[in-house]
Amino acid sequence: MGLGGVGGFDYLCKMSGLYIHIPLCASKCNYCNFYSVGRNSNGDRKDLSAHLVAALKGEMDERRGRSADSSDFLANAPLTSIYIGGGTPTLLEPAGLKDILEHAGKLWNCAGLKEITLEANPEDLTDEYVVTLAGVEAKGESVPTFNRLSIGIQSFDDGLLKLMNRRHDAKRAREAVRMTQKIGGSTGGVEHGAKRHTAGFGANISIDLIWGIPGMTMAQWERTLDEAAGLGVQHISAYHLTIEPGTVFGKWAAGDRQLRNDAIFAPIPEAETERQYELLCRKLSDAGFEHYEISNFAKPGYRAIHNSGYWSGEAYLGIGPSAHSFDGKKRREWVTADLEKYITAFGENTGSGRMGEIYDGETLTDRELRNERIMTGLRRVEGIDMGDFEKQFGKGKTDELIEKAERFVVKGLLVQEGKNKSLPTFRLPEEKFLLSDYIIGGLFE
Ligand code: SF4
Numbered sequence: 001m002g003l004g005g006v007g008g009f010d011y012l013c014k015m016s017g018l019y020i021h022i023p024l025c026a027s028k029c030n031y032c033n034f035y036s037v038g039r040n041s042n043g044d045r046k047d048l049s050a051h052l053v054a055a056l057k058g059e060m061d062e063r064r065g066r067s068a069d070s071s072d073f074l075a076n077a078p079l080t081s082i083y084i085g086g087g088t089p090t091l092l093e094p095a096g097l098k099d100i101l102e103h104a105g106k107l108w109n110c111a112g113l114k115e116i117t118l119e120a121n122p123e124d125l126t127d128e129y130v131v132t133l134a135g136v137e138a139k140g141e142s143v144p145t146f147n148r149l150s151i152g153i154q155s156f157d158d159g160l161l162k163l164m165n166r167r168h169d170a171k172r173a174r175e176a177v178r179m180t181q182k183i184g185g186s187t188g189g190v191e192h193g194a195k196r197h198t199a200g201f202g203a204n205i206s207i208d209l210i211w212g213i214p215g216m217t218m219a220q221w222e223r224t225l226d227e228a229a230g231l232g233v234q235h236i237s238a239y240h241l242t243i244e245p246g247t248v249f250g251k252w253a254a255g256d257r258q259l260r261n262d263a264i265f266a267p268i269p270e271a272e273t274e275r276q277y278e279l280l281c282r283k284l285s286d287a288g289f290e291h292y293e294i295s296n297f298a299k300p301g302y303r304a305i306h307n308s309g310y311w312s313g314e315a316y317l318g319i320g321p322s323a324h325s326f327d328g329k330k331r332r333e334w335v336t337a338d339l340e341k342y343i344t345a346f347g348e349n350t351g352s353g354r355m356g357e358i359y360d361g362e363t364l365t366d367r368e369l370r371n372e373r374i375m376t377g378l379r380r381v382e383g384i385d386m387g388d389f390e391k392q393f394g395k396g397k398t399d400e401l402i403e404k405a406e407r408f409v410v411k412g413l414l415v416q417e418g419k420n421k422s423l424p425t426f427r428l429p430e431e432k433f434l435l436s437d438y439i440i441g442g443l444f445e
Contacts, residue, residue: 016077016328017309018104020056021320022086023339024048030165030248031210031241035322035337036087051343053096057103058346059319059335064107073317073327078109080314081306082116082144090124094133101144110144115305117148118201122168122176125151130183134200149180150206150237156227157220159260160213165248170227177231180205204302206235211276212268213241214249215259221276222283229287234302238280239295243267277434294379294433311376330369333361370397371444378440383415383427390423398423404443413439 025036037048063073082104084097097118104110118133133146155161156170168176184202209228211221228236243249249265251257257265268276281291289297293311296304309316315328322337336342336358345358364372370393377384390398405426408414413432418425428436 016074017081017306017316019318020084021323022089023321024091025088033244054348055343055346073325078112083306085119090120116146118146119150122173125176146201148204149201153207154210156224205233209238214265225283234299236297292381330364385425386423
């Protein structure tokens, strides 16, 4: 079906994002449970990279071809953002990344693109790599080009980086950011759509940090935050470590593993978690970052557009093994987490067209949709607008939610605002962000 089949012209005011997953990692980090395939030798990697790029392009063709029945999920909506993540996308050569972007540019309307992010690991951002990437950018007149880099630094403490089995040390992380700012800041840039960031990817850098690491002292955390705040980056994502079963950390936590300082490897106590989170909020606020989502901080004008789309329930299409898609309404779909099967299905010389084995999905119930809206709304500083909620879910369910929320307002766990007293906005106060699971769970149906 055509445009009408995806809800008339309602896409015109909607954002839509394209996510491309590169499931390659040179080694496995001790806390990570994402799907990725390890590759150590360079030759092996190059060969695999070529097959992966061909298969990603094959899947893009397949998904775009399905727009006739709207399972492209984006249908004909112009793209607002592209995000190449992983895994480790910087294990691909810049030419491979360009190839992927070029292909996306041919298939989707990129005239309104605002943000094109590349996830990078510090050890891959060598002089040569950044120069080549910037060169690709400069020549990319008719191709969407990166205007944002998200670097997985995690910590500026060498001992903790080793504990997490990261491949870089603090020195490499510093150098990667400085070099990217120097080389990637002035060349290249985005000529597509909104001219918000036209100075190249070096002028819009995000870094990831992890806190709540067993054995991490307040002094170590403070030094990492001071370094991060002083780097001149535009965005910081700071995630609390979750110890997942099946990871190395999961095994250590289950097995009384001793740390260097004689402590036992175990989740940190709640009081320590609170102190680390308070320090994070204070340091980044003092450095001029706005805390716009539980784990995300941005300099004014630099909130992550792609991730904000996820949090506000916009449509997105995920390409690549284990990538997820959402149609902006009720339907979620994901690609099998199996690189070999993926390449067999979509690769250049192998495309088998056996899509049934590649995709899985679910249709969310109204109750699941409401709960999801509550969760993503309250994780953001804007909170959840009951007027919008009522438009989507009707008066009965909205009245129920308001009644529940008011109980949390009385206890100071939610803030109630807005001019419309009967349809207010509820949001979490920053100092209660750590209780978000408890509060959000209490509002769920
Ligand atoms: S580099 Fe990223 S995706 Fe790969 S193992 Fe480490 S945390 Fe996981």
